Amino acid sequence: MAEVTLTINGGQITVPQGSTILNAAQKMGVFIPTLCYDPELTIDGSCRMCVVEVKGARTLMISCATAATEGMVVETESPAVIEARKTILELLLANHPLDCLTCGRNGDCRLQDYAYRYGVKEGGFAGAMHQYPIEDDNPFIVRDMNKCILCGKCVRACAQIQGKNVVDYTYRGFDTKIAPAMDTTLAGSDCVFCGNCVAVCPVGALQEKVLRSKARTWEINKVRTTCPYCGTGCNFDLNVKDGKVVGVTSCDGDVNGRALCVKGRFGYGFIHHPDRLSKPLIKKDGQFVEASWEEALALVAEKLGGIRDNNGPDALAVLSSARCTNEENYLLSKLTRAVFGTNNIDHCARL
Amino acid sequence: MTNPIQDVAGADFIFAIGTNTTESHPIIGLQVKKAVRGGSTLVVADPRKTEVAELAKVHLQIKSGSDIALLNGMANVIIAEDLYNKEFVAERTEDFEAFKAAVEKYTPEYVEGITGIAAASLREVARGYARVKNATILYTMGITQHICGTHNVFAVANLSMLCGHIGKPNSGVNPLRGQNNVQGACDMGALPAVLTGYQGVGLDDVRARFASAWGLESLPAKPGITVGEMLEGASHGTIKGMYIMGENPVLSDPDANHVVHALDKLDFLVVQDIFLTETAQLADVVLPAASFAEKDGTFSNTERRVQRVRKAVEPVGEARPDWQILCQVATAMGYPMNYASPADIMKEIASLTPSYGGISYERLEQGGIQWPCPNPEHPGTPVLHVGKFSRGMGKFNPVEYVAPAEMPDEQYPLVLSTGRRHFHYHTGTMTMRTGALEVYYGTEYLEINSADAAKLVICDGDKVKVSSRRGSVELSARITDVVPEGLVFTSFHFPEVAINRLTNPARDSIAKIPEFKVCAVKVEKTA
Ligand code: SF4
Numbered sequence: 117m118a119e120v121t122l123t124i125n126g127g128q129i130t131v132p133q134g135s136t137i138l139n140a141a142q143k144m145g146v147f148i149p150t151l152c153y154d155p156e157l158t159i160d161g162s163c164r165m166c167v168v169e170v171k172g173a174r175t176l177m178i179s180c181a182t183a184a185t186e187g188m189v190v191e192t193e194s195p196a197v198i199e200a201r202k203t204i205l206e207l208l209l210a211n212h213p214l215d216c217l218t219c220g221r222n223g224d225c226r227l228q229d230y231a232y233r234y235g236v237k238e239g240g241f242a243g244a245m246h247q248y249p250i251e252d253d254n255p256f257i258v259r260d261m262n263k264c265i266l267c268g269k270c271v272r273a274c275a276q277i278q279g280k281n282v283v284d285y286t287y288r289g290f291d292t293k294i295a296p297a298m299d300t301t302l303a304g305s306d307c308v309f310c311g312n313c314v315a316v317c318p319v320g321a322l323q324e325k326v327l328r329s330k331a332r333t334w335e336i337n338k339v340r341t342t343c344p345y346c347g348t349g350c351n352f353d354l355n356v357k358d359g360k361v362v363g364v365t366s367c368d369g370d371v372n373g374r375a376l377c378v379k380g381r382f383g384y385g386f387i388h389h390p391d392r393l394s395k396p397l398i399k400k401d402g403q404f405v406e407a408s409w410e411e412a413l414a415l416v417a418e419k420l421g422g423i424r425d426n427n428g429p430d431a432l433a434v435l436s437s438a439r440c441t442n443e444e445n446y447l448l449s450k451l452t453r454a455v456f457g458t459n460n461i462d463h464c465a466r467l
Numbered sequence: 468m469t470n471p472i473q474d475v476a477g478a479d480f481i482f483a484i485g486t487n488t489t490e491s492h493p494i495i496g497l498q499v500k501k502a503v504r505g506g507s508t509l510v511v512a513d514p515r516k517t518e519v520a521e522l523a524k525v526h527l528q529i530k531s532g533s534d535i536a537l538l539n540g541m542a543n544v545i546i547a548e549d550l551y552n553k554e555f556v557a558e559r560t561e562d563f564e565a566f567k568a569a570v571e572k573y574t575p576e577y578v579e580g581i582t583g584i585a586a587a588s589l590r591e592v593a594r595g596y597a598r599v600k601n602a603t604i605l606y607t608m609g610i611t612q613h614i615c616g617t618h619n620v621f622a623v624a625n626l627s628m629l630c631g632h633i634g635k636p637n638s639g640v641n642p643l644r645g646q647n648n649v650q651g652a653c654d655m656g657a658l659p660a661v662l663t664g665y666q667g668v669g670l671d672d673v674r675a676r677f678a679s680a681w682g683l684e685s686l687p688a689k690p691g692i693t694v695g696e697m698l699e700g701a702s703h704g705t706i707k708g709m710y711i712m713g714e715n716p717v718l719s720d721p722d723a724n725h726v727v728h729a730l731d732k733l734d735f736l737v738v739q740d741i742f743l744t745e746t747a748q749l750a751d752v753v754l755p756a757a758s759f760a761e762k763d764g765t766f767s768n769t770e771r772r773v774q775r776v777r778k779a780v781e782p783v784g785e786a787r788p789d790w791q792i793l794c795q796v797a798t799a800m801g802y803p804m805n806y807a808s809p810a811d812i813m814k815e816i817a818s819l820t821p822s823y824g825g826i827s828y829e830r831l832e833q834g835g836i837q838w839p840c841p842n843p844e845h846p847g848t849p850v851l852h853v854g855k856f857s858r859g860m861g862k863f864n865p866v867e868y869v870a871p872a873e874m875p876d877e878q879y880p881l882v883l884s885t886g887r888r889h890f891h892y893h894t895g896t897m898t899m900r901t902g903a904l905e906v907y908y909g910t911e912y913l914e915i916n917s918a919d920a921a922k923l924v925i926c927d928g929d930k931v932k933v934s935s936r937r938g939s940v941e942l943s944a945r946i947t948d949v950v951p952e953g954l955v956f957t958s959f960h961f962p963e964v965a966i967n968r969l970t971n972p973a974r975d976s977i978a979k980i981p982e983f984k985v986c987a988v989k990v991e992k993t994a
């Protein structure tokens with residue numbers, strides 16, 4: 117494949133032809149801030165946060181949409197670039213509620229990150245602010261369009277990852293807003309609540325309802341695991357705070373990338389449900405009574421051992437689980453065959 | 468699956484039969500949508516106008532239970548029009564002549580009488596499938612008689628072999644597994660006739676190897692019985708004790724009333740689960756297990772990818788991980804079982820299972836591995852049957868269409884079919900307790916066509932009673948053209964709509980799959 121060599125901030129880098137300046141910079145480990153760019157989505161080129169100075173060009177260029185060419189000389193943090201980024205941030209902040217103190221995305225927000233990086237404290241252009249009602253009429257996602265920076269990633273994620281086209285730009289000019297058709301709520305639309313739009317939103321405009329109200333971003337410990345629902349085997353991160361699972365966020369899964377469905381992303385609540393069994397139970401006179409593990413295990417061993425010895429091993433039967441791990445299925449097969457002495461083991465896979 | 472999930476997006480032709488992929492496997496559904504956006508042809512065969520059927524170029528709205536006729540009909544056209552892959556058939560398969568003879572009578576016109584699909588549409592779809600470079604077939608339990616990988620996938624496999632659409636990327640025969648670790652449970656030998664990796668219990672050398680690894684003189688050679696036979700045995704008193712781990716047959720098995728009756732007759736029932744399920748309520752002892760978030764382990768997904776499950780939090784209360792409970796039961800019965808961790812158990816599995824031979828927790832840290840993976844250097848096998856089938860030559864297994872065991876009649880004039888919903892999972896044990904999913908999708912309804920509703924004077928939202936010869940349930944009606952005239956549909960997720968009180972336990976004689984997709988019912992308005 118043809119390659120091009122360019123200079124970024126004084127260093128040289130060779131990349132395949134067709135790469136963008138942003139791709140080249142990332143390959144070199146040079147950070148360029150972006151808002152509307154996402155590697156999995158089509159390029160929008162609308163936020164201009166990623167501008168860079170290209171020697172010989174009359175204006176600043178957006179690095180996410182400009183192809184790297186042979187001999188190109190690029191500066192990513194020149195005074196002109198910094199000035200431009202500050203102006204963009206001031207414009208965005210001028211129409212953004214500055215309630216970071218209580219925002220669920222505090223600490224995990226690109227607008228915050230870049231405002232900090234470029235020392236922009238507030239919007240420089242006092243003017244009209246949006247006063248949209250916050251949408252939380254569904255149990256999964258909260259939409260606060262006052263915080264939306266119109267990067268359009270949710271629109272593209274819904275169309276290109278989820279294939280749904282639920283949300284799009286509506287109205288014009290200052291009134292431009294992201295909304296489902298007829299400006300209804302998600303609950304009133306065809307939305308399937310996969311949350312794949314939430315996963316790409318760079319700010320607090322789209323938030324997971326429970327997760328963001330239960331834990332601040334830095335209090336969370338993430339544990340990568342595999343979904344317990346269907347056989348697709350999506351990977352995700354369990355978000356843990358104080359020994360409890362408070363939410364699920366996307367990771368880069370082998371099978372699913374960042375995409376999840378509603379069950380994987382929002383179906384974790386059963387883990388700490390009050391109905392969970394927490395003690396062994398033994399039925400006495402038709403009623404369950406709590407028992408110790410010693411007592412329950414001894415009873416199981418005695419009764420199953422008794423049936424095996426008196427009625428023969430084939431009077432026992434075992435159902436294993438398509439929900440349990442491989443290791444557990446293996447051990448139950450071993451228990452059935454080696455200890456009970458029968459091959460009477462099956463599971464409900466046929467169902 | 469013979470091919471990885473990502474391959475679906477690259478197929479030129481996707482034939483989805485009996486799978487509402489976008490609802491039951493949403494992320495695989497995304498690959499289907501991606502393929503369609505990229506210009507691939509999607510053909511869906513399903514009695515219902517499902518979400519995925521709406522996306523299809525052609526929707527073959529077949530009569531319930533007529534899939535085999537449809538598949539044989541496609542093969543008939545492809546052979547009659549000489550569109551089959553002769554090179555593939557000659558070099559890689561056997562018994563083609565027997566297959567050819569068997570499908571001869573399945574002319575499009577004959578098939579039309581069984582499936583209700585116009586002969587011209589069948590021809591068009593058959594030609595489309597045969598002519599493209601890469602074609603993949605997706606299906607779920609609804610259509611197949613096959614279980615667990617080793618058995619051949621008769622009608623579907625025949626079609627794919629006929630066109631050589633197997634053993635290469637972006638093609639293949641791809642059953643989509645309903646539950647997260649069905650693949651793994653099968654792989655691990657949670658089946659009556661095989662040990663891990665489908666090694667038969669009837670083989671002396673296999674038993675000898677496992678016996679010596681497990682420190683025993685011998686292991687039982689007689690194949691065990693299947694779940695349906697277990698329940699039969701329980702009701703007849705030949706099965707006296709059962710151990711059920713993490714399953715809820717009272718709701719998930721057909722003819723629920725019979726299941727309860729059978730389990731009630733046992734002398735002793737142990738249930739190990741995370742909730743007091745409908746099945747656990749019948750137990751003599753209930754052992755509290757840890758959820759997936761509270762233990763380490765691995766799941767094997769539908770594309771045979773072994774992936775890590777990691778402990779994130781401590782088990783609630785005194786609950787324990789299933790693997791520990793099983794060790795303790797074995798130990799209490801005089802067979803000490805000790806493992807430091809699930810990683811240790813995987814070492815033992817790998818040492819006894821050729822297809823898992825190269826899988827270890829160290830390697831899984833770098834990402835999932837698709838078996839067969841025979842040794843630590845092996846990269847895993849994303850596409851099966853490349854160059855050669857696992858059994859050598861691909862065997863055509865002719866299959867005949869048989870009518871569903873229970874057809875509608877005067878007394879029970881409608882066909883009931885059951886399936887899954889996007890927001891829920893299996894018997895609802897988990898998804899009804901999330902604080903979110905059940906809040907949004909909290910009641911189940913019966914889908915009924917407007918023509919049937921009009922005949923029965925049922926309005927949208929009316930309470931109706933659905934009855935079969937085995938039982939009845941009450942729920943609200945939803946009038947919709949998702950179902951054709953003569954068919955009603957609901958899911959089996961909701962305990963209060965225990966639809967499996969109605970379904971027919973008549974099982975396929977080979978794979979013992981109960982006939983969930985077809986049973987005869989009547990619907991009456993209650994209020
Ligand atoms: S939750 Fe999913 S379907 Fe709904 S708007 Fe977001 S991406 Fe689209």
Ligand code: SF4
Nearest residue numbers: 264265267268270317
């Ligand atoms: S809601 Fe988020 S992702 Fe969507 S346009 Fe606004 S800021 Fe971007």
Ligand code: SF4
Nearest residue numbers: 343345346350377380
């Ligand atoms: S996230 Fe959804 S599609 Fe993925 S494994 Fe879980 S249930 Fe299946």
Ligand code: FES
Nearest residue numbers: 152163164166180
């Ligand atoms: S990131 Fe380049 S224009 Fe938005």
